[in-house]
Amino acid sequence: MxxxxxxxxxxxxxxxxxxxxxxxxxxxxxxxxxxxxxxxxxxxxxxxAGRAEIVAMMRQELVRQIGDEHVWDLPWDQALAAWAHAYRDAFAAHPGIVRLLATAPLSEPFMHAIYERAVAVLEQAGFAPDQVMGVITALESFLLGSALDLAAPPVMVDAVTTETTPRLAAALAAVPADRGRADQAFEIGLRAMIAGYRELLGG
CATH class of the missing domain: 1.10.10 (Arc Repressor Mutant, subunit A)
Structure with a gap:
């Protein structure tokens, strides 16, 4: 044969x-x-070699999907915003992977190189050394939650009535339908986080 x-x-x-x-x-x-x-x-x-190497391969594949490493050539706030959009979209395409990768240590050299770039950009912007990892980790936590939200049903609060909870009903009625709900929440949250980072930097 x-x-x-x-x-x-x-x-x-x-x-x-x-x-x-x-x-x-x-x-x-x-x-x-x-x-x-x-x-x-x-x-x-x-x-x-085993499961750990497969997890590293999965992470590398997602990094490839996230894309252009030249994002870190942008000013820090633009770099974080561009990275946030790409990061969220890549994880939203594979929501089951979020928990697995979020709890696996970052031991891969290619990930170390990415974080090295990010740390350099933030330090050059003026963030203190003891702030940098907090800035990155807080943003990543928000992005992982946003990726899961994008994969969630369009309506996450249902069986609401105007008689019992009129303000909640009105707020829900004002929210965009379908993916627009998650997109709106993501953009509001991202703007708020970057504005908060600017205030932290100014302080």
Whole structure:
């Protein structure tokens, strides 16, 4: 029998299958991933060292989707805003991955390089060394929540009546429908955070 021209298993297939699995189940195990790929768990170890490396590969794939590293050439506030939009959209496309990546340590050199750029931009803008990681972490926490909100149902508060909660009913009626609700909340929150960072910098 002739050998296949393309390998049955490679790192790209593994990471794509892992992302689909986590999107569907919210978790990643080697047996489950092997089942998704219809191979034995031992076959995966010919290509990856283990679960931690697969998580790193998933993170690298999302970073690739986030895109242009030259965003950090912009002024700090524009850089944070541009990064926030790309970051949110990438994670919103894979909401199941949010919990997994948000709780996995950042041990990959490519992630260290990205954060090195971000820290340099913020320090050059005038943020104190003891403020920089707080600025980054607070923004990331907001972005991860916003990504989950984008994947949530358009209506998150239902069964509201004007008789019992008229102010809430009126506020909900003023909110855009469909994705517009999450987009509006994200833009308001992002503007507020960057305005707060400007005040922190000025102080």
């Amino acid at each position: 002739a050998r296949p021209r393309t390998p049955l298993l490679d790192r790209q297939r593994i990471v794509e299958a892992a992302m689909r699995l986590v999107d569907d189940s919210g978790d990643l195990t080697i047996p489950a991933l092997a089942g998704t790929l219809r191979v034995s768990p031992s076959a995966l170890y010919h290509h990856v």
